[in-house]
Amino acid sequence: MTASVQGQPPLTVSIHTVPKHGRGESENEDSVTANEREGRFAISDGASTAARPEVWSRLLTEAYSTESLDPFNQAVQRELRRRWQQEVNRPDLPWFAQAKLAQGSAATFIGLQVFESGFDVAAIGDSCLLHLRDAEILLSAPLSNAEEFSRFPVLVRTLDETTPTQEIWAGGGQHQAGDVFLLATDAIAKYLLQNRVYLPLFCDAPITDDWFCDFVIEHRRLGLANDDTTICVVRT
Incomplete structure (x- = not known):
């Protein structure tokens, strides 16, 4: 997929996901x-212990990307909670x-x-963003090394009135032609x-679904956690 962003050469985007084994x-x-x-x-990773996390994660990503909304805004979160309730509640x-x-x-x-x-x-x-140039990491956020990952990440919750500001990582920077942004859920990011x-491998050649699936299956034998594994690769 390619598209221009206000005066710059087209971005090339590819999305790939592999569910847990089995x-x-x-x-x-x-x-x-x-x-x-x-x-x-x-990109969003629904918490497996939560209720209908696949619905909540989808609502968060669609709000940000498709509707250009801030999912950390209190009014937006209130609306997204309402949508989640409406989608998951059934009388039977x-x-x-x-x-x-x-x-x-x-x-x-x-986002x-x-x-x-x-x-x-x-x-x-x-879930992390890696900003890459010539396969070197210029930025890794919100976590910068593997030791920072834990079993209990901070989460956006449907029961919270709003997300505490101190729990939100916000930043940015500059990019140039040829840079790669890799958004990744926790297993592959870590x-x-x-x-x-x-x-x-994620910078030099186009990634296909088959290649990514093979990569995940092979590397689960080498230490990649058996978790839903998703990436979004944005090439500038």
Whole structure:
């Protein structure tokens, strides 16, 4: 997929995802949405212990990329919570499903806005953006090394009135032609920060679904966590 962003050469975007081993695509709790025309890209990892996390993660990424909304804004979060409730609540749900929904949903989130020569990032949790130039990391956010990952990342939750400002990572910088932005959910982000030797594979050649699936399957045998694994590669 390619699209121009206000005066710069077209961005090239590719999205790839692999569910947990033994799970089907419909059970994938990651979401990613790309709006190449506006230069807005978002990725979110729904928390497996939460209720209907695949719905919540999708609502977050679509709001940012498709609707150009700030998912950390209190009014926007209120609307997204309403949409989540409307989508997941059904009158014929069994009692245990209703009890699960009452506990709410949660997800990590990272949004990237690419401008003519710069970019902005807003994130919470352990889904990460890697800004790469010649396969070297210029920025890794919101986490910068593998040791920062944990079992309990900060999350955007449906039960919270708003997300505390201090929990949001916000930043940005400049980019130039040939740079690569790699948005990645936690498993692949952590693995690539641990094994930077593989970064050129994500910079030097087009990535296909088959290639990425093979990469994930092979590297799960080498230490990549068995988790929903999703990337969005934006080439400038």
